[in-house]
Amino acid sequence: MKTKAFLIFVVLAIAITVAACAQPTPEVVKETVVVEVTKVVEKEIEVTKVVEKVVEKTVVVEATPTPEPEPITLEFYHWIGADLGETTIKQINGLFNQLYPHVTVKFETADTGTYEQVISTRLSANDAPDIFGVFPGTKFHPKADAGYLADLSNEPWVANMMPGSAKVATYNGKIYGYPTDSNVIGVIYNKGIFEELGLEVPKTWDDFLAVSEAIKGSGKIPMALALQSAWVTQLIPYAMAPTAIYRDMPDFDQKMYNGEVTFAESPWQEMMEDYLALNEAGYFNDNALGVDYNAALDMMANGDAVMLVQGNWAVAGLRDRAPDIEWGMFPLPYNKNGGAIWVSAAVGALLAADAHSEYLDMAKKYIAFWASPDVQEIYLTAKKAMPANKGVNPVLDPALAEMIEPMQAGTYPFLDQNWPSGVQAVMLQDIQSVFAGEMTVEEMLQEMDEAWADATE
Amino acid sequence: MSALPPFLSKSARRTLGYDILFMLPALLVFTIFFIYPVLTSFPLSLTKWNGISPDYKFVGMRNFVRILSDRHFWQALENTFQYAILVTLLQNVIGLSLALAVTSKAHRPVRTLFLVPPLLSSIALGMIWSYMYRPDGAINGLLTLAGLENWTQNWLGDPNLALYALVVTNIWKWTGMSMIIYLAAILAIPQEIQEAASIDGVGVWQRFRHITFPLIAPAFTINIVLSMIGSLKVFDIIFIMTQGGPGRATESLTTYIFKRAFDAHKFGYAIAVAVVMFVIIMTLSLIQMRYLTRREVRA
Amino acid sequence: MSMKQQEWISRSVAAGLALLWSVFILIPLYIMVMTALKTPVDLAANPFGLPHELTWGNFAKAWQDANLARAIRNSFILTASSIFLIVILGAMAAYPLARRTHWTAVTYYFLAAIMAPFQLAMLPLYRLMKALHLINTYHGIILIYVAISLPMAVFLYTGFIKGINTELEEAALVDGAGPFRMFWQVIFPLLKPVTSTVVIMNVLSLWNDFFIVLLYLPRQEMRTLQLAIFTFVGQYNRDYTLIMAAVILSIAPMIMLFLLLQKQFVAGIAGGAVKG
Known part of the structure; x- marks a missing residue:
């Protein structure tokens, strides 16, 4: 038996030596290449028309590339791939490669949970990708302060940004990222069931409560809520705040920075109490703390739940699951004292370039390529998002299109985009704690105030 | 440790030289890739640093002072202790009982089965058990099938249950490992001793208490130390299954460090917590090892 | 209690324990394998039972x-x-x-x-x-x-x-x-x-x-x-x-x-x- 044990060791040792010395075997390489090629070919057939269109247009605009350019590889790192299954990004990169045959864009992705951690480590170790995603608003400011982000203020696309997009891409008067898409939070609902129950889209908070009550009476779950996914916990307050706070006090955030107001003495108290009241009234699914984002979408897709407060990205997931259901979307009518309903809408992501990149010029060209209307349309159509720039007209999902008109009343970005770093992290965990009964609303708001003070001292 | 004599003989010097050559490769890799990073991170615990900026702001002992009044730190510490104590206790009690239960050769297939969970990665484990624990998952489903509908729970979503749910997942994975270590020690006990005792009419419990248990003391030490340190440093399972939630019900020291660093961008503070955690684990392990090895000697 | 009885009891307890733990180990593994062998539709309709039809395509x-x-x-x-x-x-x-x-x-x-x-x-x-x-x-x-x-x-x-x-x-x-x-x-x-x-x-x-x-x-x-x-x-x-x-x-x-x-x-x- 002992000799056998030693045998394993020897076998292992040999295996190691072989593995360590061996390059990837030709078969492996060939196989990978074949797979890649087939994939590319498939995709190209899909989009030939678009390809032609883009190439034609861009060739006219761009100067022809220099005669014998060295082949270069741009590294592109972004969390968006996790939503889109990488295919759309690969398609866009393929188009870019047709334009600049010597440039290969290598795309890598991570889910949002690990993205921030990996990018932070890579930046602080001066190992930045050439192009990468940053979150809009204050979250990218430390990275800009540290000099990691290239100044993109003189890029051709700057003039086309919508004012709101420009705001969250700007810091100290400079533009640091290209806003790729705009998103909106609202109530996604099952139109069929609304019709069955004879319900109308509610225009006031009382109507909304009445609709919820009616759905509850019919035996269905009025709203699916996935509190296990920490990021979901914030969506209802985010949808409430534009109407409850910013419509009447647009400079609330500035006042927070000046120390003139606090969360504790703001409408946040009432917002949180109403959020909890929805739960106590039985308008959410049971066990919300044990339900994750996907499980909530499942509830909607199999008709158990009727409404869902979410961003437009959830529509893509719902259509995927239940293509036959007619989905609609309306703004959360949190106008308890009457008046207009403001909508929570914001840029979803910024494309930034590494300030120290060896290929900064090419990285900027790549970002500019993303800004071309055709690429924007490919991307936005796949992501079911709204444009963040002028002159872009993607095919809007019908549910999403219903949000266009309400957005005219007024919008405010996702709250964390104006907050100092650290406050959102506290809020996400505290909302769970409040729902778990481990913490009161007062304690939560006090902690958010402390986190704010700590971050801005 | 004996002090080196002032004058070494030639052969002693030669031995010393070879000793150093033997240890050098390991010491180099270990020092450069572990000790050096650990040591360079200690000064960071005295700074306010967002993890990204090249500038650090020196704040002296402030991070450590704040830890004292940080209730989330204390909750993470309490959770970690609760988790570690439960895991260490259950894993060893069950592991030892199972080892005693499967000593005969006929039990080989069962032993094999018990050793399957330790082979699973944290990701596999997390996926399987998250799925089991879903409100509409297998556990509640099976309870309902068995007519025990009242027993169904929101396993990972209930702050009073989530930590215990993670403990169950952990012992599901690791008890087989504890068992095999105990089993090896039990099987190493000379058969004659057991038989002699049996002939002398010593009862089952008495035999365990006075023969088996003292003789497996080294296995006991290593099992306790391994499961204790392992569970104090738990990260993967929590990170994958609950991320510390709901609220902070399953927040451990490691997930708290991770979140302070990467979600709140308070690296200086996070590293200060890591330093405190290091000191705690070290103190506990030293006490434990001293106590357990003394017990071994006496036994 | 005689020695024989003691032996018998301890053996039964041991067997019971081993059996119980085996079941505990097996349930999650069983669920894992069964889930992998189903289609999403089959899984939704029949989450814990045997698959309707073995689906190897998932692998x-x-x-x-x-x-x-x-x-x-x-x-x-x-x-x-x-x-x-x-x-x-x-x-x-x-x-x-x-x-x-x-x-x-x-x-x-x-x-x-x-x-x-x-x-x-x-x-x-x-x-x-x-x-x-x-x-x-x-x-x-x-x-x-x-x-x-x-x-x-x-x-x-x-x-x-x-x-x-x-x-x-x-x-x-x-x-x-x-x-x-x-x-x-x-x-x-x-x-x-x-x-x-x-x-x-x-x-x-x-x-x-x-x-x-x-x-x-x-x-x-x-x-x-x-x-x-x-x-x-x-x-x-x-x-x-x-x-x-x-x-x-x-x-x-x-x-x-x-x-x-x-x-x-x-x-x-x-x-x-x-x-x-």
């Missing part, structure tokens, strides 16, 4: 989409090379520590590291790796794996060597063998049991690691098995039939290895751990 899709062939190769290279080095360096370092009392301080130097949370080393280590151009390289990860695994290996080897009689090595030295030859020819072969322990423990921890590769080996084509699964789960996070198929594929190599080398596995754990 093929997971294997291809997560690029598991490549990932398994990557994991193999990392795990095998690291363990090779851990055994060599660990055994050598342990020898003086076991034989001479004046190196106790070095033993404690290694031991302290077992207690240090990895989070403490995380960031400075990244800078170091970057400075040495080791990010996104196999040898960089191997060096980290070796560094963090050495303390336990040294600890186990030291304990084991202490239990070996010194006569053999003294005889070899008297015969004129140099310390290195003596070590490799006389001592090292005696360390087989504890070497299996070290190999097994490290196979388990390194093959299954995902945190370190997540930080220091982000490059797609170098992705290890665990990272590939992690990414795959992120992308298909709602289709449990696919996720479970991927999970099964990811644990299959370990289970096969274990079934092949079961005796050595058991003997290995026993060898080092108990004497150590």
Whole structure:
């Protein structure tokens, strides 16, 4: 038996030596290449028309590339791939490669949970990708302060940004990222069931409560809520705040920075109490703390739940699951004292370039390529998002299109985009704690105030 | 440790030289890739640093002072202790009982089965058990099938249950490992001793208490130390299954460090917590090892 | 109570316990396998029962989409090379520590590291790796794996060597063998049991690691098995039939290895751990 044990060791040792010395075997390489090629070919057939269109247009605009350019590889790192299954990004990169045959864009992705951690480590170790995603608003400011982000203020696309997009891409008067898409939070609902129950889209908070009550009476779950996914916990307050706070006090955030107001003495108290009241009234699914984002979408897709407060990205997931259901979307009518309903809408992501990149010029060209209307349309159509720039007209999902008109009343970005770093992290965990009964609303708001003070001292 | 004599003989010097050559490769890799990073991170615990900026702001002992009044730190510490104590206790009690239960050769297939969970990665484990624990998952489903509908729970979503749910997942994975270590020690006990005792009419419990248990003391030490340190440093399972939630019900020291660093961008503070955690684990392990090895000697 | 009765009762209790634990181990494994063999529709209709019809396609899709062939190769290279080095360096370092009392301080130097949370080393280590151009390289990860695994290996080897009689090595030295030859020819072969322990423990921890590769080996084509699964789960996070198929594929190599080398596995754990 002992000799056998030693045998394993020897076998292992040999295996190691072989593995360590061996390059990837030709078969492996060939196989990978074949797979890649087939994939590319498939995709190209899909989009030939678009390809032609883009190439034609861009060739006219761009100067022809220099005669014998060295082949270069741009590294592109972004969390968006996790939503889109990488295919759309690969398609866009393929188009870019047709334009600049010597440039290969290598795309890598991570889910949002690990993205921030990996990018932070890579930046602080001066190992930045050439192009990468940053979150809009204050979250990218430390990275800009540290000099990691290239100044993109003189890029051709700057003039086309919508004012709101420009705001969250700007810091100290400079533009640091290209806003790729705009998103909106609202109530996604099952139109069929609304019709069955004879319900109308509610225009006031009382109507909304009445609709919820009616759905509850019919035996269905009025709203699916996935509190296990920490990021979901914030969506209802985010949808409430534009109407409850910013419509009447647009400079609330500035006042927070000046120390003139606090969360504790703001409408946040009432917002949180109403959020909890929805739960106590039985308008959410049971066990919300044990339900994750996907499980909530499942509830909607199999008709158990009727409404869902979410961003437009959830529509893509719902259509995927239940293509036959007619989905609609309306703004959360949190106008308890009457008046207009403001909508929570914001840029979803910024494309930034590494300030120290060896290929900064090419990285900027790549970002500019993303800004071309055709690429924007490919991307936005796949992501079911709204444009963040002028002159872009993607095919809007019908549910999403219903949000266009309400957005005219007024919008405010996702709250964390104006907050100092650290406050959102506290809020996400505290909302769970409040729902778990481990913490009161007062304690939560006090902690958010402390986190704010700590971050801005 | 004996002090080196002032004058070494030639052969002693030669031995010393070879000793150093033997240890050098390991010491180099270990020092450069572990000790050096650990040591360079200690000064960071005295700074306010967002993890990204090249500038650090020196704040002296402030991070450590704040830890004292940080209730989330204390909750993470309490959770970690609760988790570690439960895991260490259950894993060893069950592991030892199972080892005693499967000593005969006929039990080989069962032993094999018990050793399957330790082979699973944290990701596999997390996926399987998250799925089991879903409100509409297998556990509640099976309870309902068995007519025990009242027993169904929101396993990972209930702050009073989530930590215990993670403990169950952990012992599901690791008890087989504890068992095999105990089993090896039990099987190493000379058969004659057991038989002699049996002939002398010593009862089952008495035999365990006075023969088996003292003789497996080294296995006991290593099992306790391994499961204790392992569970104090738990990260993967929590990170994958609950991320510390709901609220902070399953927040451990490691997930708290991770979140302070990467979600709140308070690296200086996070590293200060890591330093405190290091000191705690070290103190506990030293006490434990001293106590357990003394017990071994006496036994 | 007579002795016979006592024996009988303790045997029944033992059998009951073993049975109970077997069921407990089997339920999640059963659910995992059954889920992987179903279509999503079948799973929704019949979450716990046997599949309506065996669906092998999940495995093929997971294997291809997560690029598991490549990932398994990557994991193999990392795990095998690291363990090779851990055994060599660990055994050598342990020898003086076991034989001479004046190196106790070095033993404690290694031991302290077992207690240090990895989070403490995380960031400075990244800078170091970057400075040495080791990010996104196999040898960089191997060096980290070796560094963090050495303390336990040294600890186990030291304990084991202490239990070996010194006569053999003294005889070899008297015969004129140099310390290195003596070590490799006389001592090292005696360390087989504890070497299996070290190999097994490290196979388990390194093959299954995902945190370190997540930080220091982000490059797609170098992705290890665990990272590939992690990414795959992120992308298909709602289709449990696919996720479970991927999970099964990811644990299959370990289970096969274990079934092949079961005796050595058991003997290995026993060898080092108990004497150590």
